[in-house]
Amino acid sequence: MAKEKKKLRLVEPLADAETRIHDDHHLSVRLWLRMLACTNRIESAVRQNLQARFATTLPRFDLMAQLERAPQGLRMSELSQRMMVTGGNVTGITDGLEKEGLVIREVDPADRRVFYVKLSAEGQRQFRRMAVEHEQWVIELFQGISVKHKNQLVELLGEIKQQMQ
């Protein structure tokens, strides 16, 4: 213990010029861990709600949400991009939803490699019901945050998102 500290102290003079950078190290890591913690908690809450209220999961909800915004249907590859997951994953989730009759795979006559995935009528109904509640959950989760702060967050996170293209 004491040995460790001594060693660290010996190195300190060198690091001194870089104190600001060193602090930034900690700042960036701290920011990252906090982002992760927040996201995980919210995600976990949403996930539990989806399970409890609709016996479904976040990825399924997410896929259906993408389809709802694209009534003409989406290719598997487009779903993959928009959901930011791999193609193999989309195949699995789509299989599940198709088996439950919530989505449909339609072949493209012009290119028989391609599927267009669409919400079935039943899928549309179910998604609508879920979407309403989902919005409510998110609002409740963020209810303690002022509109001003929410806007600031959207702004700052936008900067990060842009930085990462």
Place this chain on the structure above:
Amino acid sequence: MAKEKKKLRLVEPLADAETRIHDDHHLSVRLWLRMLACTNRIESAVRQNLQARFATTLPRFDLMAQLERAPQGLRMSELSQRMMVTGGNVTGITDGLEKEGLVIREVDPADRRVFYVKLSAEGQRQFRRMAVEHEQWVIELFQGISVKHKNQLVELLGEIKQQMQ
């Protein structure tokens, strides 16, 4: 600035209050989606780096990071809490790390139900190496964001985190 606020306060009829709520719906959902998008991208980058450089994974790194901060060792249940995952999950990750000789399960003679999980010497060495690079990755990912904005984000996300326990 102050004038703006006053205006908003003066115009308080029903329609207006509805508008504010309606906007807030969108605002909250938008904020949530943006948080998720940012986190996913960063997480994905870190994950890829861990895989490419050290042939390991984020959960493993995360578990080792927890242990590094607690040289006396942690119970499975403590790990579970700190990592915000279920106990069964911790069992699996610990099994993997133990098999590779990076962590050790020590029985508590006072209560034979509990294990104290610790980093092995090899685990410590490996974690150190990973931690240095990991910090570097995070810093690079956030390099385009000013210190001021990072601090703001830490602050605002702290508010959210607090709001959610």
Place this chain on the structure above:
DNA sequence: AAATATTAATTGACACCTGAAGTAGTTCTC
């Protein structure tokens, strides 16, 4: 002290997710 409840960790079933390899259909190139 025996019956009961509680607690710590594991197990098993199932879903998610990735990366790499495989299949089938399309396009390019000569």
Place this chain on the structure above:
DNA sequence: GAGAACTACTTCAGGTGTCAATTAATATTT
């Protein structure tokens, strides 16, 4: 127009994650 390259999707293996049920040890109750 036949072979090579490319593209869309699927499959597979392996790690991650949840929940519910189980096992084993400890606490509590009577």
